[in-house]
Amino acid sequence: MRTALALAGFVLVMGSLVGCNSDDSSGGDTGSSGSSGSMPTTASKEDFCANFRSLAEDLGRLDPKADPSSAVRTLKDAVAEMRSTGTPEDIPDDARHGLEVTLDALGGLPDDASAEDISGLADTLSDAEQKDADAFDSYLEDECGSLG
Secondary structure, eight states, rough: OHHHHHHHHHHHHHSOOOOOOOOOOOOOOSSSOSSGOOOOOOOHHHHHHHHHHHHHHHHSOOTTTTTTTHHHHHHHHHHHHHHHHHOOHHHHHHHHHHHHHHHHHHTOOOOOOOHHHTTTGGGGGGGHHHHHHHHHHHHHHHHOOOOO
């Protein structure tokens, strides 16, 4: 996956989006679980994409030698904004679920998360969640283009 979880990895390398590129495709639970399930589905494409561009810009301004807690604060602030904005109505179910699990993983980071905690977020997802996160990555790339 290359987007929201990858943006967390972006903090560590400051300059490019880092992906996990899971090739696992063992089924896809597209049901909504976790606290993101109540996100609105009325976001404009512009507002939806603006959240991700803003996150990339905010992370890009962080000092790569700074304590990772500043990245965690930035990520959690972005998660709250993304949940508030929601998604466009036409987002496919698997892509929406991929965003939901991504936001839940980012939002669940402890405030004192280490760089390893941030970079290991993708490992906390099940195979089905990773498949949906990949679907979200594709959707985000198609709808929003380059975020850098």
